Amino acid sequence: xxxxALLSLARQIKKEKYAxxxxxxxxxxxxxxxxxxxxxxxxMTNIFGMVHGGAIFSLIDEAFEISCNAHGTVAxxxxxxxxxxxxxxxxxxLRAESKEIHRSTKTATYEIKxxxxxxxxxxxxxxxxxxxxxxxxxx
Amino acid sequence: xxxxALLSLARQIKKEKYAxxxxxxxxxxxxxxxxxxxxxxxxMTNIFGMVHGGAIFSLIDEAFEISCNAHGTVAxxxxxxxxxxxxxxxxxxLRAESKEIHRSTKTATYEIKxxxxxxxxxxxxxxxxxxxxxxxxxx
Amino acid sequence: xxxxALLSLARQIKKEKYAxxxxxxxxxxxxxxxxxxxxxxxxMTNIFGMVHGGAIFSLIDEAFEISCNAHGTVAxxxxxxxxxxxxxxxxxxLRAESKEIHRSTKTATYEIKxxxxxxxxxxxxxxxxxxxxxxxxxx
Amino acid sequence: xxxxALLSLARQIKKEKYAxxxxxxxxxxxxxxxxxxxxxxxxMTNIFGMVHGGAIFSLIDEAFEISCNAHGTVAxxxxxxxxxxxxxxxxxxLRAESKEIHRSTKTATYEIKxxxxxxxxxxxxxxxxxxxxxxxxxx
Numbered sequence: 374x375x376x377x378a379l380l381s382l383a384r385q386i387k388k389e390k391y392a393x394x395x396x397x398x399x400x401x402x403x404x405x406x407x408x409x410x411x412x413x414x415x416x417m418t419n420i421f422g423m424v425h426g427g428a429i430f431s432l433i434d435e436a437f438e439i440s441c442n443a444h445g446t447v448a449x450x451x452x453x454x455x456x457x458x459x460x461x462x463x464x465x466x467l468r469a470e471s472k473e474i475h476r477s478t479k480t481a482t483y484e485i486k487x488x489x490x491x492x493x494x495x496x497x498x499x500x501x502x503x504x505x506x507x508x509x510x511x512x
Numbered sequence: 513x514x515x516x517a518l519l520s521l522a523r524q525i526k527k528e529k530y531a532x533x534x535x536x537x538x539x540x541x542x543x544x545x546x547x548x549x550x551x552x553x554x555x556m557t558n559i560f561g562m563v564h565g566g567a568i569f570s571l572i573d574e575a576f577e578i579s580c581n582a583h584g585t586v587a588x589x590x591x592x593x594x595x596x597x598x599x600x601x602x603x604x605x606l607r608a609e610s611k612e613i614h615r616s617t618k619t620a621t622y623e624i625k626x627x628x629x630x631x632x633x634x635x636x637x638x639x640x641x642x643x644x645x646x647x648x649x650x651x
Numbered sequence: 652x653x654x655x656a657l658l659s660l661a662r663q664i665k666k667e668k669y670a671x672x673x674x675x676x677x678x679x680x681x682x683x684x685x686x687x688x689x690x691x692x693x694x695m696t697n698i699f700g701m702v703h704g705g706a707i708f709s710l711i712d713e714a715f716e717i718s719c720n721a722h723g724t725v726a727x728x729x730x731x732x733x734x735x736x737x738x739x740x741x742x743x744x745l746r747a748e749s750k751e752i753h754r755s756t757k758t759a760t761y762e763i764k765x766x767x768x769x770x771x772x773x774x775x776x777x778x779x780x781x782x783x784x785x786x787x788x789x790x
Numbered sequence: 791x792x793x794x795a796l797l798s799l800a801r802q803i804k805k806e807k808y809a810x811x812x813x814x815x816x817x818x819x820x821x822x823x824x825x826x827x828x829x830x831x832x833x834m835t836n837i838f839g840m841v842h843g844g845a846i847f848s849l850i851d852e853a854f855e856i857s858c859n860a861h862g863t864v865a866x867x868x869x870x871x872x873x874x875x876x877x878x879x880x881x882x883x884l885r886a887e888s889k890e891i892h893r894s895t896k897t898a899t900y901e902i903k904x905x906x907x908x909x910x911x912x913x914x915x916x917x918x919x920x921x922x923x924x925x926x927x928x929x
Contacts, residue, residue: 382559391564394555416533419577420521421649425530426573426589431566438558438565450565451758452730452779454593454871456899456918458892474903475875475911479781480729482873482914484901486891494892497899499916501730501779501873503757510560590897591869591918593732595760595779597753613764614736614772618920619868621734621775623762625752633753636760638777640734640869640918642896660837669842672833694811697855698799699927703808704851704867709844716836716843728843732871788838 374404374445378512385511386439395428397435405473405481407439412466423460430455432469433485433498440471441481441502445509448481448502455498465489471500479504513543513584517651524650525578534567536574544612544620546578551605562599569594571608572624572637579610580620580641584648587620587641594637604628610639618643652682652723656790663789664717673706675713683751683759685717690744701738708733710747711763711776718749719759719780723787726759726780733776743767749778757782791821791862795929802928803856812845814852822890822898824856829883840877847872849886850902850915857888858898858919862926865898865919872915882906888917896921 374382379402386392386399401408409432417428433455441448461467471485485498513521518541525531525538540547548571556567572594580587600606610624624637652660657680664670664677679686687710695706711733719726739745749763763776791799796819803809803816818825826849834845850872858865878884888902902915 385559389559389564390555390557391566395566416529418529420524420528420581421586425528425570426577426592427530427534427566427570430569430573431564434565434569442559447560449599450596452593452595452732453565454591454730454732454916456591456892456916457589458899459894460588474914475873477876482875484914497891497901497916499871499873499914591871593777593869593871595753595777597760598755613775614734616737621736623775636752636762636777638732638734638775663837667837667842668833668835669844673844694807696807698802698806698859699864703806703848704855704870705808705812705844705848708847708851709842712843712847720837725838727877728874730871730873731843732869734869735867738866 374443378445379443381512382443382509392435395431397432399439402439402443404443405440405476406471407436407443408468408470409436410466410468413461413464418463422463424463429487429496432467433487436469436471436485437483437500440473440483442509445512447505447507447509451501451503453498453500455496457496458494461489461495467495513582517584518582520651521582521648531574534570536571538578541578541582543582544579544615545610546575546582547607547609548575549605549607552600552603557602561602563602568626568635571606572626575608575610575624576622576639579612579622581648586644586646586648590640590642592637592639594635596635597633600628600634606634652721656723657721659790660721660787670713673709675710677717680717680721682721683718683754684749685714685721686746686748687714688744688746691739691742696741700741702741707765707774710745711765714747714749714763715761715778718751718761720787723790725783725785725787729779729781731776731778733774735774736772739767739773745773791860795862796860798929799860799926809852812848814849816856819856819860821860822857822893823888824853824860825885825887826853827883827885830878830881835880839880841880846904846913849884850904853886853888853902854900854917857890857900859926864922864924864926868918868920870915870917872913874913875911878906878912884912
């Protein structure tokens with residue numbers, strides 16, 4: 374994907390409704406690579422007043438989605454395995470980085486790491502995508 | 513956990529901020545078991561106008577969280593593995609059921625299944641919780 | 652797959668070299684379903700004299716492989732997530748049952764459970780297969 | 791763990807019965823880190839004449855087991871998620887490297903990668919261990 378296509382993708386992500394709802398912010402995107410940020414807010418807490426796992430996973434999923442679609446063809450999630458290492462501060466600004474570790478015609482695999490401002494590892498995830506032949510519809 | 517404690521847990525879940533943000537609704541809770549519902553909304557869509565994986569996972573995580581805390585002691589997520597089977601309709605009402613398949617003093621394992629109104633399987637998840645000794649703080 | 656094809660598959664499994672090396676024994680096979688048995692032996696122990704995780708996984712993988720190939724077309728493993736619940740007795744006879752919970756043209760998902768003679772749950776696994784179009788070569 | 795303890799661990803691994811059965815060879819060991827080698831043999835093939843998933847997993851599990859026990863206290867596997875990227879040559883010499891990405895008092899997480907002689911990525915795995923307080927019994 375060339376720079377102008379990456380820009381189109383970035384624009385599409387900026388308009389993504391779920392990203393807006395959650396406050397997910399794209400920081401970096403390249404083919405097979407993405408960095409996304411999430412400022413935790415009070416409305417993301419669970420019954421213990423800690424950050425809800427769904428919020429952390431949403432951040433991970435956004436980075437994964439962007440990295441695997443940044444080759445210019447549609448990719449969809451098949452399976453994801455997440456491990457939670459430590460609870461972040463309820464007001465932390467989290468960052469997820471997704472890196473492609475393997476890619477074939479049909480599938481691709483990503484490792485995604487979530488860290489806080491102090492670079493402490495919050496969660497890690499391994500994710501498998503199915504790669505369709507179709508070009509991204511909004512390019 | 514007796515009925516009055518389960519009621520306290522259900523009340524706490526009703527006040528959960530993330531559940532309110534997402535519209536997650538508890539339908540059933542028993543020790544090691546929970547059913548949660550999510551009415552998909554337009555603000556949960558991704559760059560393709562499909563449901564964002566983060567929304568589906570949030571539903572799963574809510575059912576998991578409730579089922580493993582319904583023994584009356586604090587349980588926290590260690591790892592979760594999700595497989596996506598088919599994309600739900602963007603306006604579907606989804607249901608996640610979490611069932612405990614094993615429990616020891618320290619850990620417990622759950623299988624969570626997400627289905628739509630037609631009982632089609634949308635996603636499935638295996639989740640591992642670490643069980644602390646502490647009683648739920650809000651009981 | 653009809654009965655005669657299932658029989659051909661069962662014969663092929665009986666000749667499988669890894670199954671012979673490990674002593675894996677097919678008990679049941681149907682499209683999307685298989686039960687395999689493993690008599691644990693002294694040569695399967697780890698540095699603690701307990702059963703090696705690799706032996707338990709080999710049993711799981713055999714049941715998975717058979718269940719997803721029992722539709723008559725070639726299926727290969729994409730990803731597997733295993734959770735260990737309790738250590739089996741070092742001389743236990745274990746049984747793995749693989750059940751298909753979803754199948755589409757391209758992929759299929761299985762839940763595999765390992766139990767001992769007392770029906771105690773030893774390990775559980777969620778497994779995702781990629782389904783090729785090719786018929787099984789030995790049919 | 792100091793050098794003499796690591797040596798004791800390495801000696802214990804050399805005597806491990808499952809490692810002998812499979813031909814697993816320890817190449818490197820440090821606290822939280824291990825490299826193990828497996829020369830694939832004809833008796834490790836499945837019904838298609840390809841390498842059995844159980845053999846690849848056994849290699850992964852050996853590297854994981856060693857890396858998490860190399861802190862000097864007993865660690866046991868809780869959950870593992872493996873993704874298969876490509877089938878190795880049936881006569882390849884595979885290498886698994888396990889790296890610790892997080893460690894707390896109670897749990898630790900490892901990323902394990904399997905490569906062949908050409909450094910092609912065969913499989914990758916994320917693994918979670920439970921850390922007991924007990925010292926390794928054979929030290």
